[in-house]
Amino acid sequence: MTQRVQDAIAKAKTCIDNLTVLSDKNVPHEVVCNEQTFFTWDNEHRNPSQHPYLFNWSYYNGVIMEGMYGAHKGDPENHAAYPAYIKDYLDALIDTEEDGHKVLSRNRAGYVDHHGADCYKTAALMTLLADENPDYAQICDDLYRDLTCPTHVNSKGNIVAKDFSEEVLGHNYWHSWASGKPPKYKVWLDGLYMMHPFVTRYAAKHGDTAQLALVQERFNWAAKELLAPNGLYYHAGNSADDVCDFFWLRAIGWYGMAMVDVMEYLPEEYMEERKAALKTYVDGMLKYQHESGMWTNLVDQPVSDGNRLETSGTAMLVYTILKGVRNGWLDESYREAGIKAFVAMTEMKLDENGLHDIYLVAMASGEDNYQIVERYKTNEGKGSGPFIMAYSEIAYLR
Numbered sequence: 239m240t241q242r243v244q245d246a247i248a249k250a251k252t253c254i255d256n257l258t259v260l261s262d263k264n265v266p267h268e269v270v271c272n273e274q275t276f277f278t279w280d281n282e283h284r285n286p287s288q289h290p291y292l293f294n295w296s297y298y299n300g301v302i303m304e305g306m307y308g309a310h311k312g313d314p315e316n317h318a319a320y321p322a323y324i325k326d327y328l329d330a331l332i333d334t335e336e337d338g339h340k341v342l343s344r345n346r347a348g349y350v351d352h353h354g355a356d357c358y359k360t361a362a363l364m365t366l367l368a369d370e371n372p373d374y375a376q377i378c379d380d381l382y383r384d385l386t387c388p389t390h391v392n393s394k395g396n397i398v399a400k401d402f403s404e405e406v407l408g409h410n411y412w413h414s415w416a417s418g419k420p421p422k423y424k425v426w427l428d429g430l431y432m433m434h435p436f437v438t439r440y441a442a443k444h445g446d447t448a449q450l451a452l453v454q455e456r457f458n459w460a461a462k463e464l465l466a467p468n469g470l471y472y473h474a475g476n477s478a479d480d481v482c483d484f485f486w487l488r489a490i491g492w493y494g495m496a497m498v499d500v501m502e503y504l505p506e507e508y509m510e511e512r513k514a515a516l517k518t519y520v521d522g523m524l525k526y527q528h529e530s531g532m533w534t535n536l537v538d539q540p541v542s543d544g545n546r547l548e549t550s551g552t553a554m555l556v557y558t559i560l561k562g563v564r565n566g567w568l569d570e571s572y573r574e575a576g577i578k579a580f581v582a583m584t585e586m587k588l589d590e591n592g593l594h595d596i597y598l599v600a601m602a603s604g605e606d607n608y609q610i611v612e613r614y615k616t617n618e619g620k621g622s623g624p625f626i627m628a629y630s631e632i633a634y635l636r
Contacts, residue, residue: 291354296619332377365439535547
C-alpha cells in the first residue's frame with residue numbers, strides 16, 4: 239500500500255471518528271430521544287411533525303451506522319468503539335409494549351407500516367445484528383411481515399406486497415406508498431437500495447426462496463429497463479420508454495450499492511446474471527470517471543460550478559467496486575479505479591471542516607434540478623454515510 243493511500247485512510251478515519259464516536263453533538267441516544275435535536279449530518283432537520291415516517295429512522299442514519307459496522311468488521315482493532323455507538327443508536331429507537339413485545343417508537347424511530355421505501359435502510363442494519371440481539375430479531379420479523387406478507391393488511395388498509403408492486407415493473411415496489419398516490423416514476427434506483435438489502439438478508443436467513451426469486455426478478459428488470467444506450471442508468475422509470483432523462487450520480491450509486499449488498503445473500507444459481515449486470519454497470523461508469531478519480535453530479539456532463547465532482551456518488555462507486563473485487567465478482571484489475579476515487583475524495587473534498595460537495599437533494603421531476611449551487615453541502619448525511627461505507631471497504635485493505 240502506497241503512502242498516499244495510507245494517508246488517505248488515516249485522514250478519512252479522523253473525519254469519521256470526529257463525526258461519530260468522538261463527537262459531543264452526535265451522541266445517538268441523546269439525539270434520538272429529543273425531538274428538537276438532530277444529528278449534525280441531518281441538513282434537512284427532519285422531525286416527526288414534518289416527516290412522521292422519516293425521523294431518526296431516516297435512511298442516511300442507517301447508512302452511516304452500517305458503514306461503521308462494515309469498518310469494524312473489516313478491521314476490528316482500529317474500530318473498537320464503533321459497535322457500542324451503533325447499538326446506542328438502535329436501542330434508542332425501541333419501545334417495549336405491555337406484553338413485552340419490542341417495537342419501534344412511533345416518535346423516536348418514526349416507523350409506520352405504510353411509510354414507503356426509504357426507512358428500510360436502518361432495518362437492513364438490524365438484520366446484521368439480529369443473531370446476537372433478540373429485540374432486533376423481533377423487530378425485523380414485524381418489518382418483514384409488514385413489507386412482504388401477502389395477507390397482512392397494514393394500518394392504511396393496504397397489503398403492501400400486492401398493492402404496491404406490479405408485474406409490469408418486475409414486481410418492484412413503488413418508490414413510495416405513504417401518500418397513497420404513485421409518483422410519476424415508480425421505480426427509483428435508490429428505492430432498490432433502501433428495500434432490498436433488508437429483504438434479501440432476512441429472506442436468506444429464513445429460507446424464503448420465493449422472496450429471493452422476487453429480488454432476482456426486480457434486479458433483472460432494472461438491469462434491462464433502466465440501462466440507457468450510453469451505459470448509464472436512468473434515475474427512475476416505469477419502463478425503458480418512461481424515465482427521468484438525467485443521469486444523477488447518487489441515484490446510480492445507490493443502485494451499485496444495492497447490487498453488491500444483495501449479491502452477498504442470493505443463491506448461487508442467480509449469481510451469473512448478477513455478476514454480468516455488475517460488470518456492465520461498472521464498465522459503464524468507468525467510461526465517465528474524471529481524470530481526478532471522481533465522478534460529476536450529472537455523470538455524462540463536464541465539470542462546472544453547478545456540476546461539480548460530487549462526493550456521495552463517488553463514495554458509492556468506491557464501495558461498489560471494491561466490494562465487487564473483494565468478493566471475486568469483479569476482476570482484480572478494477573481495484574485501482576476504486577482506490578483512486580477514494581484517494582481523490584480525501585485529497586480534494588476532505589479538510590478540517592469536513593467532507594464537501596455533497597449534493598443535498600434532487601427529484602426525478604423531468605427538470606434539471608441537479609445543478610443548483612446552493613445544494614452542495616458539507617458533512618451531509620447522504621454523503622457522509624456513503625463515505626463511511628466506502629471507507630469500510632478500504633478497511634479490508636489494511
